[in-house]
Amino acid sequence: MTYIVNGETVESAAATLSELLSALDYEGDWLATAVNGELVHREARNAVRLSDGDRIEVLSPMQGG
Amino acid sequence: MPIFYGTEVRSRLFLGTARYPSPAVLAEAVRQSGTDIVTVSLRRETAGGRSGGAFFELIRELGVRVLPNTAGCHSVSEAVLTAKMAREVFSTNWIKLEVIGHQDTLQPDVFGLVEAACILAGEGFEVFPYTTDDLVVAERLVEAGCKVLMPWCAPIGSAMGPQNVPALRAMRAHFPDVPLIVDAGIGRPSHAATVMELGYDAVLLNTAVAGAASPAAMAAAFAKAIEAGHAACHAGMLEPRDMAVPSTPVIGKAVFT
Numbered sequence: 629m630t631y632i633v634n635g636e637t638v639e640s641a642a643a644t645l646s647e648l649l650s651a652l653d654y655e656g657d658w659l660a661t662a663v664n665g666e667l668v669h670r671e672a673r674n675a676v677r678l679s680d681g682d683r684i685e686v687l688s689p690m691q692g693g
Numbered sequence: 694m695p696i697f698y699g700t701e702v703r704s705r706l707f708l709g710t711a712r713y714p715s716p717a718v719l720a721e722a723v724r725q726s727g728t729d730i731v732t733v734s735l736r737r738e739t740a741g742g743r744s745g746g747a748f749f750e751l752i753r754e755l756g757v758r759v760l761p762n763t764a765g766c767h768s769v770s771e772a773v774l775t776a777k778m779a780r781e782v783f784s785t786n787w788i789k790l791e792v793i794g795h796q797d798t799l800q801p802d803v804f805g806l807v808e809a810a811c812i813l814a815g816e817g818f819e820v821f822p823y824t825t826d827d828l829v830v831a832e833r834l835v836e837a838g839c840k841v842l843m844p845w846c847a848p849i850g851s852a853m854g855p856q857n858v859p860a861l862r863a864m865r866a867h868f869p870d871v872p873l874i875v876d877a878g879i880g881r882p883s884h885a886a887t888v889m890e891l892g893y894d895a896v897l898l899n900t901a902v903a904g905a906a907s908p909a910a911m912a913a914a915f916a917k918a919i920e921a922g923h924a925a926c927h928a929g930m931l932e933p934r935d936m937a938v939p940s941t942p943v944i945g946k947a948v949f950t
Contacts, residue, residue: 634737653741658749660778667777688745692734693709693899
């Protein structure tokens with residue numbers, strides 16, 4: 629399936645958000661995720677099934693003012 | 694010391710973490726500032742990237758409380774989602790709410806700000822709104838549930854210092870019981886002292902420290918200026934006057950002619 633991850637097109641067989649994160653080598657307890665503009669809590673990533681064309685944001689801490 | 698949403702802090706300086714030459718310089722500036730609150734942000738992590746983790750670890754080691762921001766958000770929906778994602782990562786209800794209305798001036802979109810503050814307060818966030826010195830907007834923010842206000846004193850990163858002292862003074866007088874933090878536009882310690890003399894509770898800084906030749910030394914200088922301004926405010930300052938007044942008494946002065 630095709631997903632848009634942080635604005636980039638990604639082809640992946642992953643069916644859930646957890647699987648997609650693993651497939652793309654995302655790890656760590658510092659990530660926040662959203663699918664189609666809605667927050668997906670850490671503990672819900674296993675349960676969230678993705679659909680073709682879903683827009684996924686993966687954010688992490690960075691410096692800010 | 695000031696209390697923000699029920700939390701007493703030990704410093705009147707909130708320090709931003711961006712634009713330092715290195716993580717080590719940032720860490721030393723935080724230590725020298727004496728602050729216990731730093732602002733942080735969220736950005737897209739590249740696949741396989743670990744940069745966010747390294748920064749997160751640095752902040753944890755500093756042992757300070759974080760105030761995540763929604764910097765760069767230009768719409769209510771963007772700011773609200775960013776706030777929720779920040780809460781997920783940083784495990785805090787505090788959010789420095791920015792809804793930017795203008796690309797060049799980085800002026801807040803105060804209409805979007807009030808709307809986003811209302812939504813976030815309803816979802817249990819403790820909102821620190823980056824706003825202008827407009828009193829009506831400030832009233833709307835308080836009605837929306839904000840228990841802290843953060844007016845700018847000049848555009849973000851401009852280092853111009855207080856551009857409208859009467860407006861800042863009016864805001865202090867209008868909201869005697871709301872903690873007020875000047876956020877944005879401070880360039881040097883005298884600017885910070887000035888707003889503290891007006892009775893502000895704290896100052897939020899970033900570029901003025903990060904961009905200094907020696908960020909750690911500048912952080913220490915700001916800490917002193919902020920404390921001095923705060924102490925002066927509560928010591929009862931003289932009002933300026935047009936005429937000279939001799940400081941040495943003239944009574945009993947010798948007459949030699």
